[in-house]
Amino acid sequence: MAVAQAPVPLRPHHLLCSLTYRGEGYSAAFITGYDRMIETLAAGAPIRIVEGPDVICAPRLGEPDCHCHEARIAWRDRQAAADLAPCLGQALPPGTELPGIVDYLPALRAAFAEGTLRKACSGCAWHDLCDQVALAGFAGTRLLPPVPSIP
Numbered sequence: 683m684a685v686a687q688a689p690v691p692l693r694p695h696h697l698l699c700s701l702t703y704r705g706e707g708y709s710a711a712f713i714t715g716y717d718r719m720i721e722t723l724a725a726g727a728p729i730r731i732v733e734g735p736d737v738i739c740a741p742r743l744g745e746p747d748c749h750c751h752e753a754r755i756a757w758r759d760r761q762a763a764a765d766l767a768p769c770l771g772q773a774l775p776p777g778t779e780l781p782g783i784v785d786y787l788p789a790l791r792a793a794f795a796e797g798t799l800r801k802a803c804s805g806c807a808w809h810d811l812c813d814q815v816a817l818a819g820f821a822g823t824r825l826l827p828p829v830p831s832i833p
C-alpha cells in the first residue's frame with residue numbers, strides 16, 4: 683500500500699516563487715532546502731497553505747537580514763492568495779490543502795508570464811530575475827519541464 687505524502691507547508695507567495703526557481707537563493711542552506719522542497723512538490727506531494735514563515739523560510743529564520751516575519755511579506759502572501767484563487771479554483775486561507783502543484787503548472791506559468799500573478803512580486807529583490815525566467819519560457823527551472831514562452 684502506498685504511503686501518503688505529508689503536505690508541504692507553503693505560504694501563498696512561495697507558490698509563485700516555486701514557478702521560477704532555478705537554484706538561486708540567499709545561502710547554501712537555503713538552496714539545499716529549496717531544492718529538497720521542489721523535489722517533493724515534483725513528486726506530487728500535497729500542499730498546506732500556512733500563514734507566516736514556511737519550509738522555504740526555515741533556513742533564513744536565524745539570519746540577521748531575515749525578512750520572513752515582516753508585514754510587507756505578509757502583504758505579499760495576501761496578494762498572491764487573491765491572484766492565485768481564480769487559477770486554482772479555490773480560495774487559499776491558511777489551512778487550505780491542495781492536492782499538489784504539478785497539474786496546475788501550465789496554467790500558473792502562463793498566468794505568471796502574462797503578468798496576472800505578479801502583483802505580489804512588487805518590490806521583490808528577485809523581480810527582474812523572475813521576469814527573465816518567465817520571458818525565457820521557464821527554461822532551467824527546477825520544478826518540472828518548462829512550458830513554451832508567450833510571444
Ligand code: SF4
Binds near residue numbers: 699802806809812
Ligand atoms: S519576484 Fe519575488 S515574489 Fe515574485 S516569484 Fe519571483 S521571487 Fe517570488
